[in-house]
Amino acid sequence: MGTSSETGQADGLPLFLALDQGGHSTRAIVYDANGEALLRARAEVDDSSPREGWVEQDAEALVQSLLDVLDDIARQLGADTGRLVSAGLATQRSNVVCWDHQTGRALTTAISWQDRRASTWIRQFDEQSEQIHAITGLYLSPHYGVGKLHWCLAHSNAVKKALEEGRLACGPLASFLAWRLLDDRPYCVDPANAARTLLWNLDQKCWDHGLREMFGIPRSLLPDCVETVHTFGSLAVGGKTVPFRCVTGDQSAALFVEGLPDPANIFVNIGTGAFVQRSTGNNVVRRKGLLSGIAHYAEGRATYTLEGTVNGAGSAMDWLSEMQPQSFDFKDLDALLATDREVSLFLNGVAGLGAPWWVPDFPSQFLGEGSAGDKAVAVIESMVFLITVNLDLMRAIDPAVKCVVVTGGFAALDGLCQRLADLNGVVVRRPREHEATARGLGWLLSESDDRWELEDVKRFQPRGNSNLAGRFQRWKKAMDAVLAGLQKETN
Numbered sequence: 453m454g455t456s457s458e459t460g461q462a463d464g465l466p467l468f469l470a471l472d473q474g475g476h477s478t479r480a481i482v483y484d485a486n487g488e489a490l491l492r493a494r495a496e497v498d499d500s501s502p503r504e505g506w507v508e509q510d511a512e513a514l515v516q517s518l519l520d521v522l523d524d525i526a527r528q529l530g531a532d533t534g535r536l537v538s539a540g541l542a543t544q545r546s547n548v549v550c551w552d553h554q555t556g557r558a559l560t561t562a563i564s565w566q567d568r569r570a571s572t573w574i575r576q577f578d579e580q581s582e583q584i585h586a587i588t589g590l591y592l593s594p595h596y597g598v599g600k601l602h603w604c605l606a607h608s609n610a611v612k613k614a615l616e617e618g619r620l621a622c623g624p625l626a627s628f629l630a631w632r633l634l635d636d637r638p639y640c641v642d643p644a645n646a647a648r649t650l651l652w653n654l655d656q657k658c659w660d661h662g663l664r665e666m667f668g669i670p671r672s673l674l675p676d677c678v679e680t681v682h683t684f685g686s687l688a689v690g691g692k693t694v695p696f697r698c699v700t701g702d703q704s705a706a707l708f709v710e711g712l713p714d715p716a717n718i719f720v721n722i723g724t725g726a727f728v729q730r731s732t733g734n735n736v737v738r739r740k741g742l743l744s745g746i747a748h749y750a751e752g753r754a755t756y757t758l759e760g761t762v763n764g765a766g767s768a769m770d771w772l773s774e775m776q777p778q779s780f781d782f783k784d785l786d787a788l789l790a791t792d793r794e795v796s797l798f799l800n801g802v803a804g805l806g807a808p809w810w811v812p813d814f815p816s817q818f819l820g821e822g823s824a825g826d827k828a829v830a831v832i833e834s835m836v837f838l839i840t841v842n843l844d845l846m847r848a849i850d851p852a853v854k855c856v857v858v859t860g861g862f863a864a865l866d867g868l869c870q871r872l873a874d875l876n877g878v879v880v881r882r883p884r885e886h887e888a889t890a891r892g893l894g895w896l897l898s899e900s901d902d903r904w905e906l907e908d909v910k911r912f913q914p915r916g917n918s919n920l921a922g923r924f925q926r927w928k929k930a931m932d933a934v935l936a937g938l939q940k941e942t943n
Contacts, residue, residue, distance in 0.1 A: 469539035508567060863882050874916070
């Protein structure tokens, strides 16, 4: 595990500490009251796939990565540590951990949102899928927390023993990390993380009794539901205690990258997966194929969302790298994307096909031949195509879209952003600050009504691209054909 830091200048304003625990790294960023990132620290983390469809991380290593970045931030701040007025945490929302609530020791790995080990078990509830969607806003999928919790209860001897002895705690990764980091040992969960378990009632904002009974998860094992901004406890930073005031999901925090989200903007965060979000304000809106979720809830005011999930973004590039090792330098992507040329199509079901189809075992495949570079472009275009399908569904509800705001690591690719603008006929904004999750969390910690205006690096204006549009239409027909074949096999 490596760490890196970056130091900026402090100016006497109150400071806010955002902790962003992600799939490839743990980051800590200190913001001032104007949204300026002053200090950064980063620790790398690893994941593993011990079996086909499994993705997990060492839960204790994740705790250590947070302690490492906290030590780094304390070192950088020095005497200014006392100016930290609040801290918070954002995590990947569907990750799950079981732990011993007496010792705090993790009893399982942190099972990733990408993990599909429960895909066979979850299918027994197919007939209740519409009911589950109506209650939770989610579609029945092994990616969400309940299947992972059931697997732990059924297959982990350490979990079984802790349950028998009354020592078992389990829930979203955020709950475990908050329990381990804070002196107060809170056993609670925020709405954004609770809502990705398939156990949470979106309208009532609590664990749903009927779903717990259906899935066989006792209420006594689950954390208490609290608001997004809440007095969670105290965090030790460099010998000082800092109020811990916010816990949320990574994509939920990203929605607040410039303040309260404008429903006329659609936000696309492209990292390991790509997440397409549109705020629906204080109203729950449901649309077939899309997820309804909650990004924030405090003092009776909620921010609900419509969301589309693309599982195969960074994970698809990782898959390609494993398929053709040492045959392509991914640093060349920008140059390859700079010109439009005919490439093969990639039917992208890496880590399972997400919105709006929700097929956990979709066969990823290339249609057509090409060089390693051509295939890399095809994978990038598959991300654009999958995002576009979700954008179309969101605009069918409300066509008034000012722009698409793109963040995350893959947003750095000009060719991806331009293709997204061309295919959707809308301006794509890429802000200077790519750390959308941390910045959004920082704004929530500030508890301000003022916007944290983003500086744009670039605006991508839509322009005609008939070749791209043609590939998109052929891609859609090919996807429909494969999906029809899968449906026929199922029936």
